[in-house]
Amino acid sequence: MFLRKIASQGSPTRSLSFIGNLQLHRKLSRNSVGSWSPSEASTFSPKKALVLTKLSRYEFEKLRHKNLDENQLEDALRKRGSDYNMLLYHHTLHKNCEAMVKSILEEKNIETKVVTRFDYNESNINWADVIFTAGGDGTFLLGASKIHDPTKTIIGFNSDPTRSEGYLCLPKKYSNNIKNAINKLLQGKFRWLFRKRIRVTLIGDKIYDVPVELHDQQLNKLENRFLEISEDRDEVHKSEESIKNKRILPVKALNEVFIGEALSARVSYYELAVDGSERTKVKSSGLCVSTGTGSTSWTFNINKLPHQSVSDLMQLIQEETRLPIDYKDQRLIDRITAKFNNNLIFGPEIALMGYTIRDSLSDGTLPVPGERKPRGFAKQLNIRSRCFDASLVIDGGLSYSFNDGTVAILDIVDEDALRTVVLNEP
Template identity: 50%
Template sequence: MLKYGGRLQHSAFAYAALIMHPQASNLSSSLRTMRLSTASKTQLQSSDERSIFAPKKVIILTKLTRMEFERRTHATLNEEQLKYMLARRGSDYSRLLERHEQHHLYLNIVEQELRNAGIETRVVQRFDYDKAAVEWADAVFSAGGDGTFLLAASRVTSSDKPIIGINTDPHGSEGYLCLLRKRSHEHFKDALKRLLDGDFRWTYRQRIRVRLRGDPGRIEHVELHDQQLNIRSSDAWHGMLSERRSGEQNDGSAEELKDTNGEVTLQELALNEVFMGESLSSRVSYYELQVDDGETMKQKSSGITVCTGSSPSVAILPMWKRQGTGSTSWFFNINKLNDQCVSDLLRIIGEELSVPMPYDDKQVVRHICNAFNNRLIFAPDLEKMAFSIRDPIYNLTFRPCVDRGFASKIRVRSRCFDAHLVIDGGAAYKFNDGAEAILEVHPEDALKTVIFR
């Protein structure tokens, strides 16, 4: 056992006394509140624009409900046959139908209230949500959950066009990115009135711009949403997807990858995260990483995730509620500590320093755990990215390095053989040996959203 005396031992005792003091929790809470208030103020004042929302045309992107998915996938079955098939799989037909009807009730209310306000509206599903649809609208509404919001945001490239998310399944979806989150359809009319009255603030969520370098012929784009729809082979799905792709080619709405001197700027901007690594999680990802202008490091791991920030107010939520975007999703869950880890560390510190540590005090352990985890969350308007190395491998060949942190620019060169670069879990690009990705945050790429005062 290592024994330390003098100042170090005194500091250890002082620290132990501080965290065990009944006022320590209040002190830490006050400091945290001050830090969050400052961050929140910065976020709310991210624009000097007047709060004016007066769209003439709105496009509503509605999610594809599970019931719609099943009906279209099994188009040859009638309702009784579909019910029987779902029951054999262990799925609850009645529950799926109930959630389907709840979604469309909420969707109809959103559409009707917008029209009552004199706003022209169009409702589209993802198959018809393209560049032309976005350009037609003055604002974009998403009707679904966070996934639908991300899909809606993926087609909005201008920081001048607002996007507003409506969670149509408050009981089954977190709706973190949505305006009303867990509120039911009864609240939408008042919410729309507040928007039209200007009783809100604009806020801008930073997004990640990705540039790819390498052989342009090998940069293949894959829509993971389409792959999911094709899990079950179906002529109905194949026909729908083929028709949509054909339409995109004919009307010119599909964005082309623009090759400039061997470099391609991807059309998608990441609102949540960018993942780079082998497609099969059981394989080791091999790549070279450079953070800002630092040294280029060769690494092996389970992949690298780069994310944006999230609302500071989320830091006050319990750990189990912190699901959503950016720093409250990937970055938080990859790096968070749990009570067991903190307790074990306190025990080891006490043994090594020969000082009593409150490793068995659940309240103290929870307080320290929350203090660490809260520091993983940062504001969505911060012009920085947070990176996390998942399960890094360290040995004599691959030396230890910083496995998480913040950066303004990240460069990754792939040494993988079956890897992808994935944006917000929806769009994927092949990212194999020799391909290079440059990730940056530019203020002009920010997504314009609203929050209530």
């Protein structure tokens, strides 16, 4: 938790010794984004605010079972082993947060509109000066996915801090003190934080296939409605780009891009080029590519070492070298484990991607392990699919088909950065 908290605040001083020269790339991107300038640092005076609210589990179940009245829904949930009362309780917590955000913004004479994911479209986004999200990290990621203007700010409130950390949202203490947070914003007691995002360019024959929205996969009709909205802004360029079989996806990855076979038991086969290098054939359990923001999330958990592994390695080193290493010293194990895991995290404003090859395999015809490091950093990645039924998934929410012959180019571009805030603390 401590590591993730620091990373979410964008600390630029974190050591990343395992990749050597990363220190050369620690220049933050604040001055190279959009129309930002130092004079804007303490200015926040929106006239219109859009509040994107999450779809609570209770609302989700109501939508799935439209034909059931409240008593029938309760019975159905209880038979399935779900706690109806708890679903209702947490739904109420969320709605209270949503109502409080709206009420306080209106008290400040800010015109406010509340929308769900199904009405979160380009028209409403363009209408607003600022986007607030009421939910958790999933709601924040959805909100971020459709913001293409680097001058548009997004700010998240964790509506239920008892159930989620909400690393992308304002600190938990503001969930119960929304007015204080909004006052700080209006008083300029914050700093801008520009979170880098990954731009994905697809090259191939079926790059305009409709993606799958994973969050609402069970709500078929509603899911399709959301997808139509997701693709609206892309239609303008479809005719021209389809001639070239090249397409820049209309969403950017704030956390990570994952590439791999849809069936997790099947080996993922692809060719990988890092920063213009020759493509290397890779067989693995998939490829995970993260931003600095995402380095605290899935990619962190893929790479982190547990205490047991560190202890075992220390014991083996002691046995092989006969050095006086106390592999039973718990405090020493804790320090080494924390230092290694700490080095996996980098700041959200750093213009690099961290990539991880999951469970890399070798069958004798591919390069032996060690020729391609299982993780590293890059400014650009070029991946050609040799998969049978693969997906390219953005932020765990939107899945694009990525099968044999399709190429994905992943870049960090300054103008794609997402404008967020960090509140000043005493």
